[in-house]
Amino acid sequence: xxxxxxxxxxxxxxxxxxxxxxxxxxxxxxxxxxxxxxxxxxx
Amino acid sequence: xxxxxxxxxxxxxxxxxxxxxxxxxxxxxxxxxxxxxxxxxxxxxxxxxxxxxxxxxxxxxxxxxxxxxxxxxxxxxxxxxxxxxxxxxxxxxxxxxxxxxxxxxxx
Amino acid sequence: xxxxxxxxxxxxxxxxxxxxxxxxxxxxxxxxxxxxxxxxxxxxxxxxxxxxxxxxxxxxxxxxxxxxxxxxxxxxxxxxxxxxxxxxxxxxxxxxxxxxxxxxxxxxxxxxxxxxxxxxxxxxxxxxxxxxxxxxxxxxxxxxxxxxxxxxxxxxxxxxxxxxxxxxxxxxxxxxxxxxxxxxxxxxxxxxxxxxxxxxxxxxxxxxxxxxxxxxxxxxxxxxxxxxxxxxxxxxxxxxxxxxxxxxxxxxxxxxxxxxxxxxxxxxxxxxxxxxxxxxxxxxxxxxxxxxxxxxxxxxxxxxxxxxxxxxxxxxxxxxxxxxxxxxxxxxxxxxxxxxxxxxxxxxxxxxxxxxxxxxxxxxxxxxxxxxxxxxxxxxxxxxxxxxxxxxxxxxxxxxxxxxxxxxxxxxxxxxxxxxxxxxxxxxxxxxxxxxxxxxxxxxxxxxxxxxxxxxxxxxxxxxxxxxxxxxxxxxxxxxxxxxxxxxxxxxxxxxxxxxxxxxxxxxxxxx
Numbered sequence: 001x002x003x004x005x006x007x008x009x010x011x012x013x014x015x016x017x018x019x020x021x022x023x024x025x026x027x028x029x030x031x032x033x034x035x036x037x038x039x040x041x042x043x
Numbered sequence: 044x045x046x047x048x049x050x051x052x053x054x055x056x057x058x059x060x061x062x063x064x065x066x067x068x069x070x071x072x073x074x075x076x077x078x079x080x081x082x083x084x085x086x087x088x089x090x091x092x093x094x095x096x097x098x099x100x101x102x103x104x105x106x107x108x109x110x111x112x113x114x115x116x117x118x119x120x121x122x123x124x125x126x127x128x129x130x131x132x133x134x135x136x137x138x139x140x141x142x143x144x145x146x147x148x149x150x
Numbered sequence: 151x152x153x154x155x156x157x158x159x160x161x162x163x164x165x166x167x168x169x170x171x172x173x174x175x176x177x178x179x180x181x182x183x184x185x186x187x188x189x190x191x192x193x194x195x196x197x198x199x200x201x202x203x204x205x206x207x208x209x210x211x212x213x214x215x216x217x218x219x220x221x222x223x224x225x226x227x228x229x230x231x232x233x234x235x236x237x238x239x240x241x242x243x244x245x246x247x248x249x250x251x252x253x254x255x256x257x258x259x260x261x262x263x264x265x266x267x268x269x270x271x272x273x274x275x276x277x278x279x280x281x282x283x284x285x286x287x288x289x290x291x292x293x294x295x296x297x298x299x300x301x302x303x304x305x306x307x308x309x310x311x312x313x314x315x316x317x318x319x320x321x322x323x324x325x326x327x328x329x330x331x332x333x334x335x336x337x338x339x340x341x342x343x344x345x346x347x348x349x350x351x352x353x354x355x356x357x358x359x360x361x362x363x364x365x366x367x368x369x370x371x372x373x374x375x376x377x378x379x380x381x382x383x384x385x386x387x388x389x390x391x392x393x394x395x396x397x398x399x400x401x402x403x404x405x406x407x408x409x410x411x412x413x414x415x416x417x418x419x420x421x422x423x424x425x426x427x428x429x430x431x432x433x434x435x436x437x438x439x440x441x442x443x444x445x446x447x448x449x450x451x452x453x454x455x456x457x458x459x460x461x462x463x464x465x466x467x468x469x470x471x472x473x474x475x476x477x478x479x480x481x482x483x484x485x486x487x488x489x490x491x492x493x494x495x496x497x498x499x500x501x502x503x504x505x506x507x508x509x510x511x512x513x514x515x516x517x518x519x520x521x522x523x524x525x526x527x528x529x530x531x532x533x534x535x536x537x538x539x540x541x542x543x544x545x546x547x548x549x550x551x552x553x554x555x556x557x558x559x560x561x562x563x564x565x566x567x568x569x570x571x572x573x574x575x576x577x578x579x580x581x582x583x584x585x586x587x588x589x590x591x592x593x594x595x596x597x598x599x600x601x602x603x604x605x606x607x608x609x610x611x612x613x614x615x616x617x618x619x620x621x622x623x624x625x626x627x628x629x630x631x632x633x634x635x636x637x638x639x640x641x642x643x644x645x646x647x648x649x650x651x652x653x654x655x656x657x658x659x660x661x662x
Contacts, residue, residue: 002114003065003104003110003111003114004065004111004114005114007063007064007065008055008059008063008064009065009066009067010051010052010055010065010066010067010083011066011067011068011069012044012048012052012067012069012070013068013069014068014069014070014071014075014534015608016071016529016534016535016537016540017069017070017072017075017127017131017535018069018107018123018124018127018494019069019492019493019494019618020069020492020610020616021491021492021616022069022123022491022492022494023067023069023106023123023124025122025123025493026067026106026115026116026119026120026123026124027067027115029116029119030114030115030116032065035055035059036051036052036055037616038048038051038610039069039492039608039610040044040045040048041608041611042444042445042529042532042533042575043409043522043524043529043534043537043575043580046178046182070533071533071534071535072530072533072534072535074533075533075534078533089188090183090186091178091179091183091186091447092182122493122495123491123493124493124494125495126493126494126495126498126544126547126548127494127495127544129543129547129560130540130543130544130547131535
């Protein structure tokens with residue numbers, strides 16, 4: 001059983017790491033439902 | 044972690060049940076990844092946000108960790124994230140994330 | 151003809167009391183955790199003006215040290231003392247808080263900034279001695295009011311306090327009783343931005359060696375918004391600052407794009423000059439009080455001083471080609487489009503490799519890249535990593551992918567084509583533009599032939615779109631042709647007259 005399939009996924013991306021939208025594309029490719037995606041900025 | 048984001052995490056955990064929620068992170072460093080992971084498992088370590096003292100114990104991964112990466116469509120990961128593996132210290136991120144999950148993850 | 155970069159100004163203001171009273175990390179903490187350890191610990195981590203002066207990255211910002219000098223200093227830098235601690239540098243200056251509070255009052259045209267009269271008397275001579283100040287600005291400084299009245303305004307009239315060394319020395323009044331966009335808080339933020347932009351404008355005009363009257367247009371690219379409740383971002387910071395700076399022949403407008411704002415504005419300025427619409431345009435931006443102490447919690451936790459205690463500003467003078475100064479090449483423009491997406495490789499591809507490929511250039515044809523030049527001394531302890539270094543690694547990774555460099559040369563590429571970050575984390579201030587002053591000198595000296603300036607912006611923070619943004623442009627060595635070297639108007643008239651005569655002669659000959 002996978003970690004993501006059928007789960008509700010919350011994404012906290014980082015502007016200077018991986019942005020939320022890029023992670024969202026990955027999570028959806030694994031069959032997860034993305035309920036929230038955000039990108040934080042420390043600069 | 045941003046206070047508004049903490050609020051949303053808390054609300055979603057209540058709405059869907061913490062066992063059904065997975066948090067994915069994209070932080071730039073091991074330490075920052077660990078702090079964000081700690082926030083959604085053991086509570087906000089900076090005592091500022093809505094998750095202060097709230098032990099949700101959510102399942103949490105950094106997007107570059109091998110076990111989560113294995114679940115993604117390879118082409119999508121390659122296009123969206125792969126280059127950042129050359130930029131980030133993935134080993135440090137994995138070790139920080141593993142340590143937090145071992146201590147605080149409930150699911 | 152391509153436009154050129156005639157000069158630039160870079161200024162910093164040391165604002166320790168604004169860290170405590172106006173930085174959003176601190177104002178938020180005061181609401182959510184007023185009795186917490188952070189607010190108790192914070193005051194003991196504030197730097198003195200002398201410490202701010204002898205901080206390596208600050209001396210690089212105003213031009214007394216170079217990015218190469220900084221790269222040779224072992225990190226971290228907060229515990230090292232720079233061997234130069236001059237408040238003035240070839241690009242601008244580091245102003246102490248007390249002088250800046252007076253300058254804020256001089257920049258306020260609506261009688262909103264009130265200063266304690268004893269404070270004014272004690273500090274006016276210092277501001278008067280500042281080489282960028284002139285009589286017209288100094289004449290704007292009033293005598294001040296009673297300290298008791300300042301305290302009453304803060305306690306009873308919702309005024310935003312102005313503090314120095316922990317003492318209330320003035321305030322910014324609200325400009326309207328109901329309109330939140332004219333509240334004391336917003337007016338304070340905007341007047342700080344305006345006053346630091348004025349400093350940058352004055353420094354840039356001086357450094358470029360032009361007269362104030364030559365300036366025809368000013369573009370402000372900070373991240374604040376000015377307006378009232380019926381037009382929240384109406385503007386125009388550019389013209390407001392130009393007025394105080396005495397740029398009487400200029401109009402202007404504001405360009406916004408989060409941290410990418412300065413690069414957008416530079417491209418717009420170059421296009422305005424190259425098209426002939428205006429002969430001299432200045433791109434300017436003041437700094438941001440909200441970001442003061444932004445990563446303070448991490449700095450305090452790790453026993454560091456509060457390094458985000460500087461308000462920044464910059465201005466770049468763009469003029470018609472003089473045959474000498476470095477040119478802005480609008481034929482090599484990078485742009486992150488709506489369709490680019492937010493994958494880091496797509497972002498860097500759109501800003502770096504795509505425009506170079508269109509121009510038939512390799513990544514190695516650019517001698518220096520200036521992406522986001524945040525000081526790593528500030529960002530590393532806060533978990534954001536070394537931002538310029540991460541950008542260079544991404545550029546290098548794409549260069550490897552394109553076959554421009556070998557994988558083994560990845561580290562060498564980041565050193566040779568990169569720079570060590572020195573700019574304060576003031577959002578738009580570190581974004582690409584901090585290197586323009588040095589790039590101009592390096593290009594004039596023949597040390598490099600091409601530099602790429604890259605601005606990136608986090609549009610999603612405004613909750614209007616999830617998109618990222620960015621634009622890039624190239625500055626290159628002057629080709630040597632001048633605007634005047636072409637055919638002059640007189641010559642054209644002469645040629646036309648000659649052709650007409652010849653034509654008339656032919657007609658006459660035919661008639662005969």
